[in-house]
Amino acid sequence: MRGxxxxxxxxxxxxxxxxxxxxxxxxxxxxxxxxxxxxxAAVASPPESSAAAVVGPGKVPVTLRVNGQVHRLELEPRVTxxxxxxxxxxxxGSKRVCDRGTCGACTMIVDxxxxxxxxxxxxxAEGRNITTIEGLMKDGRLSPVMQAFxxxxxxxxxxxxxxxxxxxxxxxxxxxxxxxxxxxxxxxGNICRCGTxxxxxxxxxxxxxxxxx
Amino acid sequence: MIPQSFEYHAxxxxxxxxxxxxxxxxxxxxxxxxxxxVPMMKLRLAAPKHIVDIGRxxxxxxxREEDGTIQIGALAxxxxxxxxxxxxxxxxxxxxxxxxxxxxxxxxxxxxxxSLAHADPAADWPxxxxxxxxxxxxVSARGERRIPARDFxxxxxxxxxxxxxxxxxxxxxxxxxxxxxxxxKLHHPASGFAVVGVAARVLLxxxxxxxxxxxxxxxxxxxxxxxxxxxxxxxxxxxSARHIEAAASHAADGIEVNSDLYASADYRRHLAAxxxxxxxxxxxxxxxAS
Numbered sequence: 001m002r003g004x005x006x007x008x009x010x011x012x013x014x015x016x017x018x019x020x021x022x023x024x025x026x027x028x029x030x031x032x033x034x035x036x037x038x039x040x041a042a043v044a045s046p047p048e049s050s051a052a053a054v055v056g057p058g059k060v061p062v063t064l065r066v067n068g069q070v071h072r073l074e075l076e077p078r079v080t081x082x083x084x085x086x087x088x089x090x091x092x093g094s095k096r097v098c099d100r101g102t103c104g105a106c107t108m109i110v111d112x113x114x115x116x117x118x119x120x121x122x123x124x125a126e127g128r129n130i131t132t133i134e135g136l137m138k139d140g141r142l143s144p145v146m147q148a149f150x151x152x153x154x155x156x157x158x159x160x161x162x163x164x165x166x167x168x169x170x171x172x173x174x175x176x177x178x179x180x181x182x183x184x185x186x187x188x189g190n191i192c193r194c195g196t197x198x199x200x201x202x203x204x205x206x207x208x209x210x211x212x213x
Numbered sequence: 214m215i216p217q218s219f220e221y222h223a224x225x226x227x228x229x230x231x232x233x234x235x236x237x238x239x240x241x242x243x244x245x246x247x248x249x250x251v252p253m254m255k256l257r258l259a260a261p262k263h264i265v266d267i268g269r270x271x272x273x274x275x276x277r278e279e280d281g282t283i284q285i286g287a288l289a290x291x292x293x294x295x296x297x298x299x300x301x302x303x304x305x306x307x308x309x310x311x312x313x314x315x316x317x318x319x320x321x322x323x324x325x326x327x328s329l330a331h332a333d334p335a336a337d338w339p340x341x342x343x344x345x346x347x348x349x350x351x352v353s354a355r356g357e358r359r360i361p362a363r364d365f366x367x368x369x370x371x372x373x374x375x376x377x378x379x380x381x382x383x384x385x386x387x388x389x390x391x392x393x394x395x396x397x398k399l400h401h402p403a404s405g406f407a408v409v410g411v412a413a414r415v416l417l418x419x420x421x422x423x424x425x426x427x428x429x430x431x432x433x434x435x436x437x438x439x440x441x442x443x444x445x446x447x448x449x450x451x452x453s454a455r456h457i458e459a460a461a462s463h464a465a466d467g468i469e470v471n472s473d474l475y476a477s478a479d480y481r482r483h484l485a486a487x488x489x490x491x492x493x494x495x496x497x498x499x500x501x502a503s
Contacts, residue, residue: 055220055221055222056218056219056220056221057218057219057220060221076218077219077220077221077264078215078216078217078218078219078254080251083215099214099255100214100252100255100256101248101251101252101318101319102404104316104318107318113292113321113322114317114318114321115318115321115322116248116318116319116322118251119247119248119251119252119322120247120251120322121221121244121247121251121266123221123223123266124244124247124266124268167317167318170317171317185317186317188316188317189315189316189317189318189319
């Protein structure tokens with residue numbers, strides 16, 4: 001889905017009255033109608049030949065490796081990784097804000113990459129290494145990125161902070177020689193409504209410097 | 214926001230996935246990176262009864278070159294493309310386009326196949342694949358077909374894919390000698406989508422004149438398109454600033470131009486010409502330097 005807000009780009013006519021959302025509703029109706037015809041053809045096609053297991057829509061076993069620990073959960077396939085961790089594992093550091101892959105508050109590191117956990121199904125994350133803000137401390141000590149956030153006043157209300165820390169951690173795990181522009185780009189998937197961007201950039205740059213040393 | 218319930222299938226091969234889709238018909242929906250589909254399911258704009266997650270089909274994640282043709286598997290993420298040494302060398306337009314997509318998190322999960330199949334009229338890939346004269350490979354239980362990019366985008370979020378087909382790969386020609394390309398875009402400041410995005414490839418002949426120019430434009434119309442008026446106007450001419458500007462003025466000829474809160478039709482039409490000029494200039498410079 002497109003990012004920050006509903007957009008009217010999908011309008012068809014020239015009057016500007018058709019919103020993207022209206023259009024999509026209309027399109028899905030049109031799609032359903034087309035599909036009725038396709039169903040007729042599908043009946044004639046070969047019967048079930050797939051070996052793949054069908055799961056759901058009820059709860060199914062899902063095994064997640066979070067911060068190095070393996071958890072066996074029972075989840076509906078529709079549950080996102082974010083909701084599974086917050087609701088079933090009580091790992092609430094990752095925040096649920098926009099819930100549509102835009103704001104970055106839910107950012108986790110999956111197999112080394114920063115991802116929006118609100119847009120990833122928990123079942124898709126099976127077998128992958130998941131790191132959340134809870135997994136960054138080692139032996140009771142803050143990670144270099146966490147410490148740099150504190151030292152640079154890189155938070156005000158703090159709600160976006162876990163997402164920013166995870167995005168910065170993923171960025172610095174890849175490279176430690178970063179220009180301010182590269183930091184902006186690396187943190188560009190996260191939003192701070194308090195507008196603490198100056199401190200956030202400084203924190204990321206300082207953490208990079210400390211980690212190089 | 215919670216999606217409607219669905220049954221989940223995770224096939225391991227394209228053959229498995231296509232037989233599933235043949236059986237499920239209209240009730241099946243393919244999930245790749247999920248960055249378009251999952252949010253739409255939460256908004257209940259999409260409510261498939263069956264999700265066919267192709268994310269674990271290893272054969273769909275390749276990037277390779279065969280005889281001057283680049284083939285990219287549908288599951289290659291924008292990040293995979295952005296960071297591919299092969300593509301940087303052999304098809305830099307794809308790298309330049311990937312860099313302009315969304316943000317880090319989106320590039321890490323979003324896939325080229327998913328983006329093309331979604332056919333968002335403001336997505337970046339359609340412009341690049343059109344300009345490159347690419348082909349889209351689609352596989353179903355009925356077999357494989359190759360769809361030329363210019364026949365692939367039908368309307369807003371509507372592609373030529375049938376319900377039982379999986380987009381498996383994209384094929385584009387590598388950058389030839391005396392060729393240059395460029396992707397330039399005006400980002401929507403919040404969403405990052407293209408208000409206008411222009412991909413251009415220019416091939417020069419031995420005399421330095423334009424042998425062939427190809428221009429793909431996204432964000433401007435209900436579907437991405439090839440600006441054939443621009444291409445024809447530049448063919449055979451020297452790539453001078455004057456010729457490029459004159460050609461670029463045809464960027465939206467005959468096109469039904471979108472109008473919305475962010476850019477009126479007139480403004481978009483104007484932007485299309487400006488960005489087409491800049492993309493052609495950059496592509497021509499690179500072709501001359503190659």
